[in-house]
Structures are given as C-alpha cells and as structure tokens.
Amino acid sequence: SGERDGLPTRSPFTVHPLIHLYARSSPVDILLLGPPGAGKGTQGALLAEALGLPKFATGDLLRDAVKRGTPLGLQARALMEAGHLVGDDLILGVVRDELAKPEAAHGVIFDGVIRTIPQAEGMAALLAERGRSMTHVLFFEIADSVILDRLIKRREIEGRADDDPAAVAIRLAAYRNQTAPVLAWYEERCGVTVIDAVGSVDEVAARVRAAVAPA
Numbered sequence: 001s002g003e004r005d006g007l008p009t010r011s012p013f014t015v016h017p018l019i020h021l022y023a024r025s026s027p028v029d030i031l032l033l034g035p036p037g038a039g040k041g042t043q044g045a046l047l048a049e050a051l052g053l054p055k056f057a058t059g060d061l062l063r064d065a066v067k068r069g070t071p072l073g074l075q076a077r078a079l080m081e082a083g084h085l086v087g088d089d090l091i092l093g094v095v096r097d098e099l100a101k102p103e104a105a106h107g108v109i110f111d112g113v114i115r116t117i118p119q120a121e122g123m124a125a126l127l128a129e130r131g132r133s134m135t136h137v138l139f140f141e142i143a144d145s146v147i148l149d150r151l152i153k154r155r156e157i158e159g160r161a162d163d164d165p166a167a168v169a170i171r172l173a174a175y176r177n178q179t180a181p182v183l184a185w186y187e188e189r190c191g192v193t194v195i196d197a198v199g200s201v202d203e204v205a206a207r208v209r210a211a212v213a214p215a
C-alpha cells in the first residue's frame with residue numbers, strides 16, 4: 001500500500017496469487033489427460049482462472065459446432081453421439097486455429113484435446129512452430145466404477161447424448177485403446193504428473209495447483 005512518486009504501488013485489480021508464481025517470460029501450455037468423467041473440464045476451468053490462461057476443450061468446441069450445424073459439426077456429429085473419436089486431421093485443424101489466436105500466445109490449458117498418438121505428434125509439431133512445447137501434462141486418475149457414477153449424474157444434469165450407457169461404453173473403449181497409450185508417449189518425452197481425481201472439487205483443485213506451481 002502507499003504511494004511512490006505519486007503512483008499507487010498496489011494493483012487495483014484482484015489477481016489470483018498463482019498468476020504471480022510464473023515469471024511469464026515463456027508460455028505455459030498444460031495438457032489435461034484422463035478418461036471421460038475424470039473432471040478435466042471442471043478442473044481445467046478452475047486452473048484456467050487461477051493462471052489467467054484460456055482453456056481449450058475440443059469436446060466443447062465440437063458440441064458447439066454440432067449445435068450450430070456448421071460443416072465441422074456435421075462432420076463430427078454422428079461419431080460424437082455414438083461415442084467414437086473424430087478424425088485426427090479434424091482435431092489438428094482446430095488446434096492449429098486455436099494456437100493462432102492472440103489470446104493463446106501466453107499458453108493454453110488443453111482439456112481433452114489429445115486423444116491419440118498422431119494427435120500428440122501433431123500437437124508437438126504445431127507447438128514447436130511457435131517455439132513451444134507442453135509445459136505440464138496432468139493425468140487424472142480415477143477408477144471406472146467412479147467414472148460410471150459421475151457420468152450417470154452428469155447425464156441427469158446436462159443431458160449429453162454421449163453420456164447414455166451405450167455411448168459411454170464406446171467412449172471408455174476408445175479411451176483405453178487410443179488415448180491410454182498417449183500417456184506413455186508423454187511420459188517418455190516430458191513426464192506426466194498423476195493427479196488423484198477422486199475427492200471434492202476443492203481437494204482435486206489443490207492437487208492440480210500443486211502440480212503446476214513452479215518449483
């Protein structure tokens with residue numbers, strides 16, 4: 001508090017303390033990995049707020065495109081509703097567009113954006129074009145039985161077509177077959193932090209913040 005040279009020395013803005021932990025000389029890109037229902041969306045939003053970074057979720061973008069009936073939405077709709085992954089080229093196209101936005105310049109929280117090894121490779125190339133690489137990869141670990149409970153509850157609240165039991169089974173299979181191997185890919189390259197995703201929203205959020213706080 002107080003004044004120096006007639007200027008206020010305290011910012012009039014309320015900023016979350018974590019923002020100050022990063023020197024922000026280089027972008028902070030954080031990938032959230034984990035099965036459907038692990039809480040990536042909820043925790044990603046909280047982390048984005050805490051770090052003052054945009055959150056990008058391909059699932060949200062695609063759902064919006066389906067709702068608006070855009071060409072992207074028409075391409076993705078049937079696959080999404082059945083619980084299958086959409087194509088890698090489609091995903092890498094939207095990632096390229098996202099990274100080109102000025103608000104992505106300081107880093108992005110990527111929520112569920114990478115689901116296959118070709119996507120991981122494509123993302124690495126797109127980040128490298130900008131002199132960037134994934135700063136943190138967080139894996140949300142949770143048992144299948146807990147996932148099923150959460151998705152049943154979410155279906156009651158949000159009414160997502162792909163939270164019905166048949167689509168959930170296909171999504172879990174897609175996760176196991178195509179997305180789980182992505183974990184090892186990142187482990188070899190930059191390391192992965194395992195987050196225990198079972199607990200209250202606040203408990204998990206504290207684990208996430210601890211994982212990304214600079215040493």
Ligand code: AMP
Pocket residue numbers: 036058059060062079080081083084085086087091111112113114115116119162171
């Ligand atoms: P989510 O909201 O993350 O559960 O994603 C919903 C659906 O969108 C998924 O089941 C897929 O059909 C599609 N989707 C979202 N992100 C991707 C991705 N990176 N690769 C392939 N399909 C995706």
